[in-house]
Amino acid sequence: MKMKFAYLCNLLFIVLAATACANAGEKPTASKEEVSTTTESSSTTESESIDFAAPNEKISSTADCVSENISASREYSVGDIILSGGSSIKAYELTALNADDLPVAVVAGVKDNGAFFAVGVYRSNEPLQWKSDETEKFPAFDFISGYAKNHSLTGEMTSGWYMPSIEELRTLYENRDAVNETLEMIYQLDNNATMNGLSTIWYWSSTQSESQDDYAWFVHFYNGYAGECPKDFTNVNVIAVREL
Secondary structure, three states: OHHHHHHHHHHHHHHHHHHHHHHHHOOOOOOHHHHHHHHHHHHHHHHHHHOOOOOHHHHHHHHHHHHHHHHHHOOOOOOOEEEOOOOEEOHHHOOOOOOOOOEEEEEEEEOOOOOEEEEEEEEOOOOOOOOOOOOOOOHHHHHHHOHHHHOOOOHHHHOOEEOOOHHHHHHHHHOHHHHHHHHHHHHHHOOOOOOOOOOOOEEEEEEEOOOOOOEEEEEEOOOOOEEEEEOOOOOOEOEEEEEO
């Protein structure tokens, strides 16, 4: 009996000793609440010491601004119609002309600065010199400066027209199919309301030659060829564009 009792005592001692050793090898762990608190505390300390993290309110505001800018940049599509009142519609939405809100431009593409630009629905009636060969006159730019008045534009459409740069003119050529489709739709409703497409002619850009003062850039809308020619050349038409 005594031997059995001693045996049990020894066995119990061995079990208790093994348990104590196992617990001694484990690292203490924090509760979920402690881990969360420690992380938040560490994050706050780091933010305060480095001082580069903006407050949550500012981050949210910035995100809203970015979202608004993205939304604004998607407001237009190439081929959309800009009306005289400043609003825009899809080409297929134009089923009749309203004399109080006529089409004045067609969205032509995006500029280097990310803004959309539109081309006016009229070009010059005839080729114009970039600069006159006899006097210090600029017939092509006279067409641009008189564009709004000559076509009875009102409101915000009375200003902002300019001659496209060579890059904008190239963009217009690349998007000519969509632009032409819209111009022709307007033309079918009233052949006095627009030109019948961009045609396959030469158009001046406002970009001057870097090597020759008396040369400027143009684009031939027959094949997209871009080149320089004398400013007094008499075979180039003019179109007006406007940033949206």
